[in-house]
Amino acid sequence: MLFRTIKNTTTMLTVVAICLVCTAVLVFSIEEYESLYLESTLGDLDGLSENMASDLVSLMATDPDTFEITTTLLRLDRYENVKYAVVFDQHWQQLNVYFGSTFTPQNFELDIQLETLKHLPLGVEVREGELIALKLVGDARLPLGYLLIVNDSLGPLKNSKLTLLKRVLPLVLLVLFIAILGSFLIQRQLFLPLSRLSRLAQKIQKTHDYSLRIDIRGKQEVAELSRDINSMMETINTETQKNSEYTEQLKEQQKTMERLANFDGLTGLPNRQFFMETLRIELAKAKRDNRNLVLMYFDLDGFKGVNDAFGHEIGDLLLMEVCLRTKAFLREGDLISRLGGDEFLVLLHNDPNDIMLFEISERLVHGLSKPFEIQSWEVQIGVSIGIARASDSNFNVSEFISNADIAMYRSKDAGRSTHTVFVPDMMEDNKRRLLIANSISGAIKHNEFSVHYQAKVAPDESVVGYEALIRWKSESLGMVSPAEFIPIAEQSGKILSITKWVIKKVCQELDQILAMHTGKMVVSLNLSAHDIKNASLVDYIRAMFDKYRVDTSHIEFEVTESAYLENFDVANEFLKQIRDMGCSIALDDFGAGYSSLGYLTQIHLNTLKIDKQFVDNLNVSKRSTLVTKTIIEMAKQLNLQICAEGVETREQAEFLILNGCHQLQGYLFAKPMNLQDLLKR
Template identity: 80%
Template sequence: MLFRTIKNTTTMLTVVAIVLVCAAVVAFSVEEYEQLYLEATRADLDGLSENLASDLVPLIASDPDIFEVTTTLLRLDRYDNVKYAVVFDKNWQRLNVYFGTLFVPEELDSAIDTNELRLQPHGVDVKHGELIALKLVGDARLPLGHLLIVNDSSGPLYSSKLTLLKRVLPLVFLVLFVTIVGSLFIQRRLFLPLSRLSQVAKKIQVTHDYSLRIDTRGKQEVAELSRDINSMMETINAETQKNAKYTEQLKEQQKAMERLANFDGLTGLPNRQFFMETLRLELAKAKRDERNLVLMYFDLDGFKGVNDSFGHEIGDLVLMEVCRRTKGILREGDLISRLGGDEFLILLHNEPNDLELFEISERLVSGLNMPFEIQSWEVQVGVSIGIARASDSNFNVSEFVSNADIAMYRSKLAGRSTHTVFVPEMMEDNKRRLLIANSIANAIKFSEFSIHYQGKVGADEKIVGYEALIRWKSDVLGLVSPAEFIPIAEQSGKILSITKWVIKRVCQELDQVQGLQKNEVMVSVNLSAHDIKNTALVDYIRKMFVRYNVNNASIEFEVTESAYLENFDVANLFLTQLREMGCSIALDDFGAGYSSLGYLTQIELNTLKIDKQFVDNLNVSKRSTLVTKTIIEMAKQLNLQICAEGVETREQAEFLIENGCHQLQGYLFSKPKSLLEMLNI
């Protein structure tokens, strides 16, 4: 009943709000008063103890004058809150004691712990409701003794706060009472027009006399409401005549809403809901007629880059153009649907044979690979297609779409801009991929990962550094290759947790790794393209360096050339922060990706790592040999360190050293080893 009306609700809320505000103000004031009181009392005690300590210097400088010391301590009688005071000689032996009215002398021995006082710094401190002043008598270089004064703070503070409340609370209650009464009066005045409005409305409801009018006096909102109600009653009859017309319009709107519910608003294609319902019906018919159905699942390659580079408006225009171009490629009767984002489904009409299916797929790949002219921009995307047959899913809708999705994923793994037909064997691969993705968290939790270190040697073939490489020995999966689980971790969004684990473990083991060599060596840690997009990782690295007391210059971070250039601005910002911390930066797999040499003038690096494919072809392929020489010479001109990876033969090592390569890494010198193996444990 209390909260059934707006008036009662607002009244109660107003009262509660006022009470809470007053209570908060009083509580805050008392807290501030307590702080100010303690600060003032502390300052007074500090000054008093400092003066007494100075006055005691001549009294205990040679033979302590106990009478004069007692006389000096009796000056504390003027201070009611002093519990007791003790004068010690320099060896912490009691010379004299003063007892205030608040202290029982028999409790002195239990109250004073000389051993604890020896460790306590000089000054004023608060403990257990007491202000304790401990001062040095004499100079710090020639101490004569110590002065201890213990002052009661809790009792006086309580009395002072009680006095404050006795003075303040009557005024607070008065202000509270006046404010509440005033608020109630104002609210009653404000809600009076609404009460009158309610009475008239009830009367109209009973009498159905629409000639009655509501008094439009009152505040602006109430007056406007009254005028609106009067106007509404005047138009009731006219509105009744328009109902038929509105009913027809509602039917048209219903049709439009049905279209919105079943078709994509951007492309006009059937949406997921409509397509899945159609597919369910078609599967039932095909199973009954012992026919097969073919489903295509395609996803645009590089579409995210279009949105990032040109904006979502251009991205939407690209999707519309993809829709138009795809419709021109497909046959009559083929049903295309947009699932969302840049994903599309195509149900092919009249199961095509293998040749027809190949031709349709090739037309889609080549047609959608052609550049799009969008508002004077030339936009390039690709397409990865997955193809599935209904019979492979036992005509189950979810499995049918899932099989096409798995095949599409295979197309992306195969290099994109291609098409793949689902075969049942892919299901096992997909299950393993899901198992790996779901096992990563437990692998970190139960320490299934480990770090292996592969040495890097200089021209004299002595160790100059190590690269930290992660290995996974799973209790369920056995040995899992990084080449298998790293891409899965990247796609499932779990690569960051792996990278953090590697960084933490390297920081923990760094001292032991460096202890294997006489000179300080550098340890390299790999970063993925996903890692360099996460700015919070820099703060994590900094935190680990501080926690494990790592010399920042001992850590080098490696990022592949393709990962750097695909996210150039983000990578530059990320790696600049690492460089400012004192870490080194290496560009890995150089020459295997973009080889956009112009970027080397815009980025700051310490090391270029020559990709293994060039090392493998040294003295085998003239072109690879020439490219390798060129990379080394270019790095020299840019004052960069050169590291060649994948060195496995003596001939490769001699060629690289002869041409000025600074570091060599490969099985010829060292295989990756765990820390225990390196320590021969």
């Protein structure tokens, strides 16, 4: 039991050694001599260690300089009594060791255990036949490390005690030899498991294999330490596996975040951010290599109508199908991106020539115009494509995309479902469009707009109403056609301001118009698709009627067939409020848009206006003539008033009157006139 623990074993050996030394000292009566010797030696060692500790401060203030520390320790060569010196850092980790000339460092182990050393008081003391100096390097509030110097306390006495020692030298040498040998063998045996632990730690450090374990054997403390280390390694191994799994999850999440940041969540196509960055890089390469790039900008014609008619879920599925179909029409290397909504960009690979560019565009136009089968619904759309070359924009990203956008809107103006290549002349048209858009607000403010009234006549050519038409005479632009500025106003979001201005103007002039006639008179005002989606316009109309005391039975609002059906539910709600005020409703341009006759049974109208294209082809095209007759007959059956617009010949008028048309409108009877000219008639 006594030698079961390292602590007991080391302690007993130390006690036995001290007893032997003390006995020898007592026997040979050298206490007084040793006392004087130690007092002198302690003073010298204290001064030496204090000076060296001070010198080490500058060497350990930052990163310890091993070379300089070694140089400082070599100053101990002048002191033959120094056995060894050790420099520790503030965590008691060994930094450097010095061995005196009389000390053999083989299998060097500290005479004092590290834990015991940590609890020694700072200063100089005699311990187990050695002079031990332990000094703090640095300030007590901010220690940098510790200096340990061990002196041989018996060396200086050798000469004076030589005679005395000769008498007992054989016995002393034998005892010392046995003690040293026994201590060495015992310590070696005791610390062997610790060496194994050290080698295991080094192996783990090199291999990072935390599944390694150590055999549990040795003294009690070592066995317990081995078990604790194995338990710790088990915990580390488990946590490492968890961390590896967590790291893999983080990598997957990072990939997902990158995908969300660079790709469209619905279609999986590169998004605007990714495409713009790629485009910048490709433009820089093309400019450097003196190559050209071709960009397509297209959006879907009629997509909004699909959303309104079938819902956004069908719209999303349609976008996904459009992407799949578009990819099939493009070449390998072409990059397609969803810009947003129903707008797409395509960067064409290797600058295709005009023939190839035409073929790709035709494939897209015809391919995307074919019906899509979406959840048993047959959905049909079109596509308008704008094409631009990088050289026309001087390889500038913004201008490059803007040029393609301009060409795309030119395709829409040309009737949609077509493709247009940008040419520099289009910039002038675009500048004019921008100038018109920017001038609208000023035109309203400076009263540049005017209302012209075109008469509607009965079959006997008596005036039964007027259509209010807006005209613009700009100080800077001259006369601007409604066909030019109305679409621009719709695209720039300024159509509502124009509509409000016309409504207010008609309300102001209505009494003068009514005073010209004795019979029933109705003035028609046009509403755009943008107007009927703005609920606040109803409140504005009501406010104008109240302000100018308008008899609403004299007011009719015209909505185009396409505007009505593209926003069917919204239009129904909007026009219901208009009807509730007492106004009548006319469906304008009937036959030019959807011609979905089924809708006529679901909407409440007063008047059906036949589009001018049918009137133009009367007695010219049998098909158009037959369709016109059918429209008139259908309107009669629905008890609707029928108004034909664009009547310019007597033959057209006679045909329409003969087939039962109630109202006629066109240059044959009257051109649009302002109020002043109208009053002069």
